[in-house]
Amino acid sequence: MSSVSYIRVKVKYIxxxxxxxxxxEEEELVIEEDSTLANLLMKISCIHKGLSNWLITDNGKLNENILVIVNKRVEWDFSKRLKDGDEVILTIPFDGG
Structure with missing residues (x-):
């Protein structure tokens, strides 16, 4: 029998x-150890239904217009595996003028 391991990830909402x-403004989520950034975003959209429109497109894919920062680096690869203690920031790109 294999046991499932979990990690904790801090998520900040800008x-x-x-x-x-x-x-x-922020929360700590517990996810399975081999979870990807995509897994985390799907979990967030389930926990906070109102964010689904921001995180998930009409065809069920992750929205590439969302800006995701993992450990102070912009991350475009949603297949990135997360580690215990990672900090994820969700924001939207701002355009100045």
């Missing part, structure tokens, strides 16, 4: 619109 849905 724009106010995300915080209004999650009711928090």
């Amino acid at each position: 724009p106010q619109i995300f915080r209004s849905v999650t009711k928090t």
